[in-house]
Every structure is written in C-alpha cells, then in structure tokens.
Amino acid sequence: MAVQSLQRDYKVIENLKLSKVYLPILDRLLDDISQECYNAKRLLSQDKIKVVRWEKVDENFSDLIIATAGEDQVFTYANMALKTQVEKLLLSHQNKDQALN
Numbered sequence: 001m002a003v004q005s006l007q008r009d010y011k012v013i014e015n016l017k018l019s020k021v022y023l024p025i026l027d028r029l030l031d032d033i034s035q036e037c038y039n040a041k042r043l044l045s046q047d048k049i050k051v052v053r054w055e056k057v058d059e060n061f062s063d064l065i066i067a068t069a070g071e072d073q074v075f076t077y078a079n080m081a082l083k084t085q086v087e088k089l090l091l092s093h094q095n096k097d098q099a100l101n
Helices: 002-012 019-046 077-099
Strands: 051-058 063-069 072-077
Touching: 002 072, 002 077, 019 051, 019 072, 019 077, 072 077
Parallel strands: none
Antiparallel strands: 051 063, 063 072
C-alpha cells in the first residue's frame, strides 16, 4: 500500500516547480519500501503464504485476501488506520535515512 501511495504521489510531484528537490527523496523511499516488500513476500512464500489482493470494501474498510497452504484468509482493515500506518512507515524510513546521512 505504501508503494501504491508513493507512486500516485510521484505523478503529482513531477508537476511541481521544485520537483527536482522532491523526486530523489521519493525515488529513494520507493526503492527502500519496494525492497522491503519484496523481502517480506519472499519470506511469506517460504511458509506457503501469498498475498492475493487488497480489495476496497467501501469508503471505510478494505479486505486483505491471503492464500495459505490450508485455505484463503480474509482480513478487514479500517482505511484510516491503514493510512496512518503507511504514514508512520514512510516517516520512519525518512528519519532512518536522515540519521544515516
């Protein structure tokens, strides 16, 4: 979800006057998050777990559908809580990058 949010924002930021300032930050963040997502999916696949899809139920809720070795599982999340978690994740990555520099 963080990757999708950043990709949507990327298109908007490309049109800003100061896009050359913001785009490298977004690029780095996208690379980091994409790598983490890849690693997480790889670890899940070792346990025969696969994220099938995110499905928006309505304005307030989304379902996460996961395939396991036994059966599919559906987890329902509040969209506002997901948005908050994505923001925290992105801020955490940004702060980590600033600490390294």
